[in-house]
Amino acid sequence: MPQAVICAYARTPFGKHRGALSGYSATELGAMAVKELLERAGIDPASGVIDQVYMGHVLQTGSGQAPARQAAMNAGLPVTTPCTSVNKVCGSSLKAAMIAATEIRAGVSRMVIAGGMESMSNAPHFVRRARRGEEVSYAALESVLVHDGLKDAYTGEAMGNAGETIAGEHSISREQSDAFAIRSHALANKAWDEGWLDKESFPVGGLERDEGIRPDSSMDSLSGLRTVFSDGGQITAGNSSQVSDGASAVLVASEEAAEEHGLPVLARIIDYATSGVESHRVMSAPIPTVRNLLKRNGMSMDDIDILEHNEAFAAASCAIQMVLGVSEDRPSDIPIPFRNPCTVLVRVRLAISGAPDQLSR
Template identity: 35%
Template sequence: MVGAADVIVAGGVESMSLVPMGGMSVQPNPELVDNKPELNISMGLTAENVAKKYGVNREDQDAFAYQSHQRAISALENGKFDSQITPIEVVEKKISADGEIIKEKFTFRKDEGPRADTSKEVLAKLRAVFKAGGSVTAGNSSQMNDAAAGVIVMSGEKVKELGLTPIARYVGFSVAGVAPELMGIGPVEAIPKVLKQTGLKLSDIDLIELNEAFAAQSLAVIRELGIDPEITNVNGGAIAMGHPLGCTGAKLTAQILHEMQSRKSKYGMVTMCIGGGMGAAGIFENLS
């Protein structure tokens, strides 16, 4: 916190359902189109590029996606997210058969994304959506979701002053730049940086939350760094639960801190790729 503040509430909100799709009516910056066309590439095509460069085939992507859903369903059934989620009351408007607007209240408390009815066979039938003959599909890509998340970061002095019990210590954070057309590989550059900065080894990390934008980039990162898949996204990832961009960091941090408490893990890492060519990674130490 470099002395800038004693208490910080950090988080974000994302409503991907309200983001305009744009279509042909939205034009990119002409200068970038002429001089840096690689900056104007869709995220799906960056995933195709990563899949091709790092040899991630369609079968492996679908298997990874299926595992994400299975892990998320298991986590939901076992109440893994209950302590992380603050239920909210929602008013939903519906139109009756005679045209009358009806307001119904319900309490929202569970992620809607995970699908218990999906299978490898179902995923295998989906067509590639970003490139002819490609391997990236709607099924092995992250979902579009609305979400919000927040965390409180506090200095050690303020924690003592208020008599609070912290659940974790923020150990370190790094960012790294990569080629925009391969943005999904960002964590491969960011993770070694934060490990060096904190004096830790990859083997010291007990749990990892990887943003899972696409199965292709997730598998490429896991394989390139030799990450253990069994400690990565143990309760499912964005393919099953969505990738709400504006709150990804806080959401993944909340998830990993709760899981670290549950497993009594010492170190956890949150890492993600970022559109435009960036990787980020942060490490936390369990204090509970």
């Protein structure tokens, strides 16, 4: 069976809602990421060597037909390149990477681009009854951002309540969440200052660094914030990720194709897994997922060198860390400042930044 490897990567900086990247659509951001990826890999977009493109994209309303194809074509790929948009909400772009790896391992494709793109700033509003000829008021407008991205389709509750649920189930305190968020922002700022993220990101529209990092966060400043989703809860704007704009992409190839085209092997995709849970407990899904993945490979948490939990709410990260027995002092990536609550594949950072550094040690 062919081995799936990652040969190149690229991402935009992540912009705040209505911030520096709000002038770009999701497909424009996606095209930038794909184009930069190809340039870094030294691949001529018109060469036809890219077999497939999979792009995660949640807020597709108003983007036009086939957003993934728009991104690929605008990056210069030929019209003969098959493209597919993937919507698995928060896991969309990671699922795109899984699909890419599966195609490589099955021998269906040799070189696949996988990524994600989102412009939460440009998510439109919609009216349900407009096509029925009924009179519609402004009050009837619904936000696509909320309806399709930030609200549980089954309970009707804001997804932030899922953060409150996991915090309650595992007795995570507000102080724990705030402390985790402060550390996360501090580490993100340090990573930029020390050049860790220079290789994975490229400037867009004058934005050179992630826009939402708050290195001056403190327990005093965070403790004064009001909770967002429930009285007496703990989820605040300070211990949650921002609403973001951005895009990213990775080149997944077979080892044979990588060697043939002179591409570096930055990481190997050994295995992957997904799990399903009740919608109001979605933040707990990583627990069975990680356990099933480790069991299938005959491994334990002690066998893993670098860990990442990419989540919008610090409370969820605290809970997952506790349940899986992960100590704070082991190498890990805690990307609350980077998080796009919908889809962007930031985080093949295990392959992007962590793995090469670990190998060099």
